[in-house]
Amino acid sequence: MIKSNTLKALLASAAVFAVSESALASEWGSFDGVTVEAKLIGGQQYEGLYGRIADWEAATGAKVEIISKKSHFEIDKEIKSDMAAGTTSWCVGSNHSSFAPQYEGLYVDLNGLVAAETIAEFVPGNIGASTVGGELLMLPRAQFDVSVLYYLKSNYEDADKSAAFKTEYGYDLAVPDTWDQVKDQAIFFSDPPNFYGTQYAGKDEAIVGRFYEMVVAEGGNYLDADKKPIFNSEAGQRALQWFVDLYEAKAVPAGTTSYVWDDLGQGFASGTIALNLDWPGWAGFFNDPESSKAAGNVGVVVQPMGSVTRTGWSGHHGFSVTNDCANKEAAVSLVKFLTSEESQLAESAGGSLPTRSAVWKANVAAAQAGDDPFRAESLAAFAKGAEFAFAVPAIPEWGETTNIVYPELQAAILGDKTVKEALDDAAEAVDELMRESGYY
Amino acid sequence: MTRRRLPEWFLLLLPAIIVIAAVVLIPLIFSLYSSFTPYKLTRPSTLWTWVGTYNYEKILTDAKFWTAFGRTVLFLTIALNLEMLLGLGIALMVNKVTWGQRTLRTVVMFPMMFSPILVGFQFKFIFNDNIGLVNNALQSMGFNVALPWLVDGKLAMFSILFAEVWMSTSVFAILILAGLFAIPRDPLEAAKVDGCTPFQSFRHITLPFLMPFIYIAMTIRSLDVARAYDIVQIMTGGGPARRTELLWTLMSRTGYVDARMGLANAMGYVSIILSVVFTIYFFRKLTAARAQIGMEG
Structure with a gap:
C-alpha cells in the first residue's frame, strides 16, 4: 500500500514536471524520444x-x-x-x-x-x-x-583619372548607375595583366544567371509563359554583347570564363578588380584587412540599370x-x-x-x-537591390537549360561564334529539351 | 534410382558465377536496359517507360557527342604515346642507376599515388591565368603576358595533357622497368661481342623484349585513363565553350547534373566501342610482339 502511494506521488510529480516542461516547449511542441x-x-x-x-x-x-x-x-x-x-x-x-x-x-x-x-x-x-x-x-x-555592385573607391578620388575619363567618354566619372557606364569604366580602368575593370562568372549556372539578369535588364526574358526559350531576342543579343565587348577589350581577366564565385571573390579581394557585381556573403570578407587588399577602399551601391530596368537574379x-x-x-x-x-x-x-x-x-x-x-x-544597397530581385523559373529543367546555354555563351565570349549564332543554337537546344519535357 | 546432379565443374564455379552476376552482370544489364528508357534520377517512374532506340538516335545525330568522342580519341592517343615514350626513357635511365635505385623507383611512383582530384587542383592553380605559377614565372622573367592556359582551346588541352602525363607516366615507367629486369643477358652480351652499337642493341634486342610489356601497359592504361576525368573536371569542367569536353565530362554531366541517366548510359554504351577498339588493337599488337620474341603459344 505504501509502495503504491509512493508510486502515485512519483507519477503525480512527474506529471506536474511534464506539464511545466510542455508549457516552456509549447511554442515548438513536445516530441520526446523523436x-x-x-x-x-x-x-x-x-x-x-x-x-x-x-x-x-x-x-x-x-x-x-x-x-x-x-x-x-x-x-x-x-x-x-x-x-x-x-x-x-x-x-x-x-x-x-x-x-x-x-x-x-x-x-x-x-x-x-x-x-x-x-x-x-x-x-x-x-x-x-x-x-x-x-x-x-x-x-x-x-x-x-541578390547581387549588388562592389567597387574600389580610390578610382573615383583621382582628379587626373576623372579628367582623362571625361575627355575620352564625354561624361563625368562617377560610380556607375547603368551597365553601359560599367562597360565604359571597366575598359577605361583596365591595365591587363595587372588590373582589370571588372570580371564575371564564366561557367555553369553562374554565367547563365548573370546573362539572365542582363536579359531582363534589357527588357527581355529567358523563357516565355509557355516555357519556350526567348533569350535569343534582340534584348538577349544586347545582353550577351555586353559580356563579349568586355572580353574583347581585355577589361576582364582572360580566365574569367573558368571563374565561379570563389575565384571572383578572391579576385576582387586581391585589389586588382575595379567593379564587381557580387553576393552579400562577400561584404565582410572584402572589407576585412585580414582577407582583402581592398579593405577600407570598398564601396557598395545598388546594381546598375540595363536599358530598361535594374534586375537581380x-x-x-x-x-x-x-x-x-x-x-x-x-x-x-x-x-x-x-x-x-x-x-x-x-x-x-x-x-x-x-x-x-x-x-x-x-x-x-x-x-x-x-x-x-x-x-x-x-x-542599404542590398535592401534596395532586393527590390529588383527575381527568381529563376520554377521548373525542374532550369539547371539542365543552364548546362545547355553556358557553353554557347562561352563560345560567343571567346569568339568561336557570333552572339546571334550562339544564342540561336542555345535556344534551339533548350527548345528541344522543353518539347521533350512536354511543355508544348 | 539416379538423382539428376549438376555437373561438378558447374557447382565449383557457382559461387564465382553468382558474385560476378551480382557485381558485374546485373548492373550491366540494368544500365543497358535503362539506356532504352528516358530514365531520370529525379523521376524514378521514368525507368519503366520504354523509348526504344530514341537515346541512341539522339546521340548518333548529336554533333556535340561526336566532337567529344573525337577529342577523347585524340586525347587518349597523345596521352598514351607520350606517357609510353617518357616512361620508356625514365625506365631506361633508372635501369642504369646502380646506387639508390630502390629509392629512385619509389620516388618515380610518387605522382601515381596522388588522388587525381588533388592533381587537378594542383595544376588548376599552376595554370591559373591570373595568380598561377606559370604565368607569374613568365612575368617575373620579363614577359608581360597573362597566357590563358585554361581558356584557349589548344593551351587548355595541353594543360590537361600535361597534368595527365605528369600523373600517369610512372605507371609506364614501372611496368617497363619490370620488363627491363626480365630481359635475358645472353643476347645483349652476344650483341656486344658481335660489335653492335648501343642503339642497335636497344633497337633489335631490348625494344622487342619490352614490346609485350609496353602493350600490356597500353591496354591497362587505355582502360584506366578515364581516371583523368577528375583532372579534366576540376581543371576545366570540359569548357570553356566545350573546348576540352571529353566523353567522361559529357557523360557525368548528363547523368548526374542533368539527372538523365538513361541518355548517359546510352552514351556509355556507344563509347564502349572506343575501349573495345583500343583493347583489340593492343592485344593484337601484344600477340605480334610476343611472336617476334618467340613467346607465343
Missing part, C-alpha cells in the same frame, strides 16, 4: 545556425541527427541518388530556390502544416520563389542572395520536410524554428540577408544606428 534526421548544407557561413539546434532539442525533447552535411552541389547529387534509390525517409533537407523544382514529390507542401500568419511574416517574393506548382516546398532561412536557401518522414510534425517544428525570427536575427548578424520582413527592418535600423558605416552602406 529523432529527426536531417541533410543539411555545410560550410562556414551556414554553421552558426546549426548551433541553435540544441535549443530546439532542449525545448521539444526531440533529437536531431544530421546524417549528411555537404556543399549544395554535393547534397543535390546525394538527394537525387536518394530519390532514385527510394531512400528518402529522412525528414529535413536543406533546399534552395533554384534546386527545389527538381525534387518532384520529395517534399511536403508546407501550406497545410504551417500557419498562414507565420508564412505571411516572410518576404512575399521569397515565399513566391519557394512555391512550386502552388506547393510551398520550403521555409526560407536567412540566406537570401536571386535565390535563397530554405528547409524542407520530406513526404516520407515518419514524424512530420516534429520536422515542421524544427524547420519553423530554424527559420524563426530569432534564428534569422542570429544568422543575419553574420552578414547574410534575411527573408523575414521584420528582420530586414531590424537589421537596417541597427546598421544605421551602429558605428559601422560600411555595414550600413552595404545593407
